[in-house]
Amino acid sequence: MLSKFKRAKCLHQLCCLPRVPQIINDVQTLYCPKSFRSKLLELIAQATQYICLVALYFEKDEAGKSILNALYQAKKQRPELKIFVLVDWHRAQRSRIGTAAINTNADWYCEMAE
Numbered sequence: 298m299l300s301k302f303k304r305a306k307c308l309h310q311l312c313c314l315p316r317v318p319q320i321i322n323d324v325q326t327l328y329c330p331k332s333f334r335s336k337l338l339e340l341i342a343q344a345t346q347y348i349c350l351v352a353l354y355f356e357k358d359e360a361g362k363s364i365l366n367a368l369y370q371a372k373k374q375r376p377e378l379k380i381f382v383l384v385d386w387h388r389a390q391r392s393r394i395g396t397a398a399i400n401t402n403a404d405w406y407c408e409m410a411e
Contacts, residue, residue: 334360341367347379354389357405365409 327333341348341364348368355361372378389403 330360334363337364338367341371344371344378345375347381349381349383351383354384354402355406357400357402361402365406369409 325336327336348371350364350368355364368380368382372380384402384406386403389406390401392399392401
């Protein structure tokens with residue numbers, strides 16, 4: 298437990314951190330992966346300036362394919378759109394348990410980019 302002095306100091310430091318204001322009405326809770334994917338695909342289709350996605354990795358499955366295809370389609374339709382995708386490259390280079398190491402997600406990303 299922090300002393301009152303340390304707590305006050307920590308709260309002061311916390312208040313001094315840069316932050317992005319958030320309005321409760323702008324926050325939407327998505328309760329399942331299907332809702333998340335639908336919303337993500339909707340937002341990708343609506344993007345006009347930039348898209349920035351940060352993920353552990355995209356799996357080579359229906360969901361991963363639909364997201365990457367949507368990104369490539371958006372870029373094709375709007376060449377001025379800036380798209381940034383950040384994944385854990387080390388994790389993407391591992392294969393699933395029981396599958397050959399030559400079929401990694403990283404290999405799939407490279408195939409999609411060609």
